Amino acid sequence: MGTKTVDETGVKTDEDKTVEAADQARTDEAVETAETEPAGDADVDKDTDGDAPEDTDGAVAEKEGPTGVGQGAGAVVSAGLGIVSLTGSWVGTVASARESLIGQLETSSTSDVGALIEKGYGDAWHATALWGGLFALVAMIVGVVVLARPAFGAPGRPQAPWIKSVAWAGVALGVIGLLLAVLKYTDILMGLPSTG
Numbered sequence: 001m002g003t004k005t006v007d008e009t010g011v012k013t014d015e016d017k018t019v020e021a022a023d024q025a026r027t028d029e030a031v032e033t034a035e036t037e038p039a040g041d042a043d044v045d046k047d048t049d050g051d052a053p054e055d056t057d058g059a060v061a062e063k064e065g066p067t068g069v070g071q072g073a074g075a076v077v078s079a080g081l082g083i084v085s086l087t088g089s090w091v092g093t094v095a096s097a098r099e100s101l102i103g104q105l106e107t108s109s110t111s112d113v114g115a116l117i118e119k120g121y122g123d124a125w126h127a128t129a130l131w132g133g134l135f136a137l138v139a140m141i142v143g144v145v146v147l148a149r150p151a152f153g154a155p156g157r158p159q160a161p162w163i164k165s166v167a168w169a170g171v172a173l174g175v176i177g178l179l180l181a182v183l184k185y186t187d188i189l190m191g192l193p194s195t196g
Helices: 002-009 014-036 039-046 069-087 090-106 113-152 161-185
Strands: none
Touching (some): 069 113, 090 113, 113 161
């Protein structure tokens, strides 16, 4: 009861002064700790997840979702294959030369000119068209897969505009390459000369 009486009268005893001094010392210590502690460490202590990875500096690294690197690479591959389908490839050149050689071996010097042209050059031309069409088809497929990927990926993460643009370019080049390959293979575009 003595404490209550002291509180009512407003007179401070030695015991009250000791408690106040201890409280003040604790407050001063907390202020000093807050001033000397870096702000980054305070943020780390407030992290309640506990599952965020830390880097070598001790700072919490942010969680990141898919970066879109695979989609970007696919878009570039699609455009590259589309260009190859238009300009020709090493595989198409080798296939053409092989067909030309086979055609020359199958025909003799006594064969008529039409057979020589068909076997020696026509089959080679068709082999080039076939390989160009295959590259164009793969370019179209890869481009369409890249464009359709966000629909099956993480929702809320939009695809980068440059990825869409390059993928559309790959699809367009693939369509053009496939059209040209069909025209070359059917002899509508640059067909073999007639011998008659």
